[in-house]
Amino acid sequence: MSQRYRGARRTARAGVPVVTGPPLVAAGEGKEQPASRPQPAACEKPQTCSRLQGSTRLEMKLPGESLLLLAMLCMSLQPLKMHCKSCALVTSSGHLLGSKQGDKIDQTECVIRMNDAPTRGYGKDVGNKTSLRVIAHSSIQRILRNRNELLNMSHGAVFIFWGPSSYMRRDGKGLVYNNLQLMNQILPQLKAYMISRHKMLQFDDLFKRETGKDRKISNTWLSTGWFTMTIALELCDRINVYGMVPPDFCRDPNHLSVPYHYYEPLGPDECTMYISHERGRKGSHHRFITEKRVFENWARTFNIHFFQPDWKPEPLTVNHPEIKMVG
Numbered sequence: 001m002s003q004r005y006r007g008a009r010r011t012a013r014a015g016v017p018v019v020t021g022p023p024l025v026a027a028g029e030g031k032e033q034p035a036s037r038p039q040p041a042a043c044e045k046p047q048t049c050s051r052l053q054g055s056t057r058l059e060m061k062l063p064g065e066s067l068l069l070l071a072m073l074c075m076s077l078q079p080l081k082m083h084c085k086s087c088a089l090v091t092s093s094g095h096l097l098g099s100k101q102g103d104k105i106d107q108t109e110c111v112i113r114m115n116d117a118p119t120r121g122y123g124k125d126v127g128n129k130t131s132l133r134v135i136a137h138s139s140i141q142r143i144l145r146n147r148n149e150l151l152n153m154s155h156g157a158v159f160i161f162w163g164p165s166s167y168m169r170r171d172g173k174g175l176v177y178n179n180l181q182l183m184n185q186i187l188p189q190l191k192a193y194m195i196s197r198h199k200m201l202q203f204d205d206l207f208k209r210e211t212g213k214d215r216k217i218s219n220t221w222l223s224t225g226w227f228t229m230t231i232a233l234e235l236c237d238r239i240n241v242y243g244m245v246p247p248d249f250c251r252d253p254n255h256l257s258v259p260y261h262y263y264e265p266l267g268p269d270e271c272t273m274y275i276s277h278e279r280g281r282k283g284s285h286h287r288f289i290t291e292k293r294v295f296e297n298w299a300r301t302f303n304i305h306f307f308q309p310d311w312k313p314e315p316l317t318v319n320h321p322e323i324k325m326v327g
Contacts, residue, residue: 080193082132082158084110087236089228090126092117093243094258094270099308101242102127108240112232114224115139118263120149126242126262130157132235134228137163137176144179151187158191162227165197195227203227210294213287223286229295238303246311247292250274
């Protein structure tokens with residue numbers, strides 16, 4: 001395993017994924033938390049990050065600029081304070097249709113969903129419980145249109161919104177931020193967070209460390225799945241992923257054809273979407289397959305498990321030098 005991958009994975013677990021900038025709504029409060037200037041640079045020097053994982057305390061010495069959580073704690077902004085021993089990360093894949101995994105998903109301590117993927121009418125396969133929902137800027141209008149189902153019925157769920165910095169501006173010109181403010185007025189007790197520009201850059205850096213590819217140069221948009229998995233790595237001790245295929249799944253000519261979204265059965269085919277985005281060079285694309293290779297690598301190190309379809313990463317092969325007999 002290369003040093004680059006070891007270092008990047010260590011960074012992923014220890015801090016880069018942690019989420020969010022100031023919450024639009026802090027837990028138990030109904031007004032926006034004012035941003036303030038960072039305290040003097042106590043976070044710029046190397047620090048020790050400790051985390052409880054089961055009964056074992058992990059302590060790692062990491063450079064200050066990679067410790068997003070500690071950097072947040074050095075500011076008078078409120079980070080997301082959430083920890084789960086076990087999480088179900090439910091994708092939007094058509095592989096969940098007919099799976100009957102809903103009860104198993106709902107029995108998990110925390111259930112994480114993405115964008116506007118509904119549960120109503122699909123509970124038998126995807127469950128009904130939602131603890132956290134990660135939402136892209138492109139989905140916010142659908143979230144607002146379906147707020148009676150996705151927001152009003154959230155029962156204390158946390159919502160994390162991400163988008164380009166121009167959409168998240170807080171000077172009246174940020175489209176997503178303005179919509180979140182409106183949402184806050186309609187539902188003042190909603191626990192809504194947004195990922196700041198600084199933290200978006202941290203996610204970009206993590207992608208480059210893991211893949212060797214610069215997101216902007218390669219015309220790549222990180223997917224909501226990327227944000228969701230990396231956030232889950234920070235919040236959860238164990239992650240059960242439902243509906244995510246292995247990275248080489250679509251190369252099999254006999255692969256099962258399923259809709260890209262389980263709630264859009266007449267929508268595009270999942271593998272067609274993955275391959276077209278992976279091969280795309282003009283305009284911006286997601287690199288779904290590249291991201292899945294990273295998740296596969298993370299699963300070799302962290303407590304990540306894949307269901308529906310059920311699979312686990314193959315061990316990395318080690319090439320030993322050929323031994324010649326003497327005599």
